[in-house]
Amino acid sequence: MTIKKILTEPNPFLRQKSKKVDLVDDSIRSLMDDMLETMYAAPGIGLAAIQIGVPKRVIVIDLARENEKKNPLYFVNPEIITNSKTDASYEEGCLSVPGQFAEISRPDKCKVKFLNYQGEEKIFEADGLLATCIQHEIDHLEGILFIDYLSKLKKSMIMKKLSKHKKSLERVIV
Ligand code: ZN
Numbered sequence: 001m002t003i004k005k006i007l008t009e010p011n012p013f014l015r016q017k018s019k020k021v022d023l024v025d026d027s028i029r030s031l032m033d034d035m036l037e038t039m040y041a042a043p044g045i046g047l048a049a050i051q052i053g054v055p056k057r058v059i060v061i062d063l064a065r066e067n068e069k070k071n072p073l074y075f076v077n078p079e080i081i082t083n084s085k086t087d088a089s090y091e092e093g094c095l096s097v098p099g100q101f102a103e104i105s106r107p108d109k110c111k112v113k114f115l116n117y118q119g120e121e122k123i124f125e126a127d128g129l130l131a132t133c134i135q136h137e138i139d140h141l142e143g144i145l146f147i148d149y150l151s152k153l154k155k156s157m158i159m160k161k162l163s164k165h166k167k168s169l170e171r172v173i174v
Contacts, residue, residue: 001033001034001036001037002034002037002038003034003037003038003041004034004035004038004052004053005052005053006038006042006047006051006052006095006096007050007051007052007053007096008095008096008097008098008162008166009096009097009145009147009159009162010159010162010163010166011096013050013053013055014050014051014096014140014143014145015143016050016055016143017055017141017142017143018048018049018050018055018056018057018058018140018141018142019055019056019057020056020057020077021056021057021058021076021077021115023119024076024115024116024117024118024119025119028056028058028076029117031049031054031056031058032058032060032074032076032117034052035047035049035052035058035059035060036060036062036072038052039060039062039095040062040070042095044095045061045062045063045129045133046059046060046061046062046133046134046136046137047059047060047061047095047137048137048140048141050140050141050143051095051096051140057076057077057078057141058074058075058076059074059075059078059134059137059138059140059141060072060073060074060075061073061075061130061133061134061137063129063130063133074116074117075112075114075115075116075134075137076114076115076116076119077114077115078112078113078114078134078137078138078141079112079113079114080110080111080112080134080135080138081111081112081113081123082110082111083107083109083110084107084108084109084110084127085107086107086108086109087105087106087107087108088105088106088107088108088128088131088132089103089104089105089106090103090104090106090129090132091103091104092104092132092136092146093146094136094145094146094147096140096145097145097146097147097158097162098162098165099161099165100147100158100161100162102146102147102149102150102154102158104132104136104146104149106131106132106135106136107131107135108127108128108131108132109125109126109127109131110125110126110131110134110135111123111124111125111126112124112125112126112134112138147159
């Protein structure tokens with residue numbers, strides 16, 4: 001397993017649509033292993049393949065807390081079949097939008113169809129934090145970031161901060 005570099009905004013790559021996976025083979029499983037390793041190291045609770053520069057419809061999630069046993073979840077070609085009509089709000093952050101957080105409202109339950117680590121088709125209903133996390137990650141596959149749900153003003157403030165941060169990072173040449 002290898003820890004990969006996580007792409008951050010602004011980066012046009014993060015805005016592209018990811019492509020469907022035809023077959024869950026060893027190369028896809030190795031991608032999922034790398035994604036999980038990268039997510040744990042960050043640390044984060046969810047990661048989409050596009051965030052490490054691979055435009056494939058693959059996401060990994062693990063909501064286990066630090067002192068809990070790891071519980072990795074793998075979703076290939078995830079698709080939301082139904083959404084609840086009631087919403088839940090969480091303060092969301094994103095490994096590709098470092099240091100920024102905002103309250104985002106999303107359906108509090110969703111039924112999702114996907115292929116698992118073995119390539120088997122599964123359907124399950126997620127609620128609470130998991131539902132939010134799945135929706136956030138599926139957004140990545142469409143090139144959508146959580147900041148896109150904010151007002152223009154709020155979003156441009158965040159983008160300004162991110163650009164500044166990036167510039168100052170690039171200036172450090174040792
Ligand atoms: Zn994210």
